[in-house]
Amino acid sequence: MKKGSVLILGARSDIGMAIAHRFAQAGYDIQLAARQASSLDDARSDLQVRNSVMVTLHEFDALNSQSHEAFVTALPALPLIVVCTVGFMGVQKENAGNMASASLVMRSNFEGPASILGILANHFEHRGSGTLVGVSSVAGERGRASNYVYGAAKAGYTAFLSGLRNRLSRHNINVVTVLPGFVDTKMTAGMQLPKLLTAQPAHVADAIFVAVTQGKNTIYIKSIWRLIMAVIRIIPETLFKRMTL
């Protein structure tokens, strides 16, 4: 009853770990990829003890795109499903004033994820099956003063995923774009998040699992965000530019 494996890129993140648990629960083997992968040993034990599936650890640096092809070749098996949760928010003030900070955010949220998913897409195309899941953000839907560097990188990533989906749909490969709003994670720890709009990592994982099984294209995590973003997108720019969001 082997179901194949799921590769989690950025497995150390709370969302990545929740996704690993969700798919392991459903019987998939799990490949955890992150920097300093060996420190995920306890997490691997946990997944194995709970779910009796095979879990492997893989050293992966999203920013080192030179290494990505070799990374994929070295995997024990080409995964059936890939979920990329790599991302880095940074601090907008620094991103606005310092190109090095901004560049790190852009590369972490766009260049790195696009590079690895691009390579995996080629392998999937060759095989003729698979699902690629990219965790982008509602922040990419429209640039706002409070986080436009992060938002711009996510916007690029969202567009990349949409193009990838368009390219691969004829090859029986689905690409899922995930647009979470607020999620209660390490990344947002200390931020004042409105409770009604904030999802738990496990909810994100559930939603992604359903999206993968049902072959969905773009998903929001709490449906209210679809509405919020629809409103934010239609505000005329003359008005929008004067708003504080």
Add this chain to the structure above:
Amino acid sequence: MKLAGWGQYPIIDATVVAPRSLEAVIKRIQLGNAIPRGNGRAYGDSAISLSNTIDMKHFNKLLAFDADTGQLVAESGVLLADVIDTFLPKGWFPSVTPGTKFVTIGGMVAADVHGKNHHKHGSFGRFIDWLDVITADGDVKRCSREQDSELFDWTIGGMGLTGIVLKVAFRLAPVSTAWIKQKTIPAKNIEHAMAIFESMEQATYSVAWIDCLSKGNDLGRSLIMTGEHAETTDLSEAAQKTPLRAPNKKKITVPFNFPSFILNGFTVKVFNALYYWIGKQRSKPSLVTWDHYFYPLDGILGWNKIYGRRGFAQFQCVIPLDQAGKGINALLQAISQASTGSFLAVLKRFGDQNSRFSFPMKGYTLALDFPITAPNLKLMSQLDNITIQYGGRFYLAKDSRMTASTFKQSEPRLAQFKAFQLQRDPNKAFSSEQAIRLDL
């Protein structure tokens, strides 16, 4: 943030952090007055430190399982419910379980919890092989019966005051099904109930529910419920197909605090009479699911809120066997005379227990919930005195209102506990609001 135990009393505005790494926990310990917190199921202020409560929820991994011995190695923040969800389908069940599955393994160590099988199997501590404890000096120490047995013995039942439990290696017990064969035996009064307990030592699980408003010759009128793990052959044909999977029952959530008039004496009287009547009808053996048998109240999520905003306290003591007849009788009389009622009154026979600081001892334990009111607090002090008079002691995991002098009188082991702490933790790296209140 505002913190309280399960009894919602006292409520304390305390500093809480939830570290994600061992290094971060050690940093917090260095600040002093640290206390670990699991899932907040102790009733009072056991897991609250005003300045330094350490929420262990991120330490929630299952690290290893040995299917030959049943030994599970888990981080302390793992919920017992998670352990059951993972291992019952594989034919394993906790060797000891308290009355709720929403406790953490760390909390089970700290309170050295007992279950309905204490008379036969002892408390949780008996099934622990080793512990990893972060001590006052910031080291992680592996301890067991062979290695640093002092730390091991004082940590089991030590209420988190000897260090923060990081990992626990403990044994699960093999079971064939997810079902319990339950038998209910009515007892006409407390003497009768205790006689039944004494004659039922071979039962794996046993517990009595007491109608604590009964008076005179009926004092201690009760229902004794015994249980055995069912074998596959005990099950219906349909259930035999998946013996380790019991049907899920629906969870009911109590969404808000009930107004406290709901729980006046009249309501409790009606409730008690009804429960007693239902029990009599069901005196034939019946098959119930593990969840129904061990965790009836977990089915009502947030049931602690039915006591209203003022919260409630639980009184739980144990009276040594040779004094138990008189002692339990005196306690029940005091309760019955006060007529304040009690939603839950539970009696259980404890077996032998040899441990440094754990609650159980050979004898009878009585547990009752009381809404927090002035008369009830007074009654509970009266019950404290009766307990001490008969040589009994108190369960710290339930306590939220005892005084230091009561505790001292009940606990001859206190001086030794403090001596151990002074030796290992002279600067009070660990303390809780309960420890301060009880001078522990």
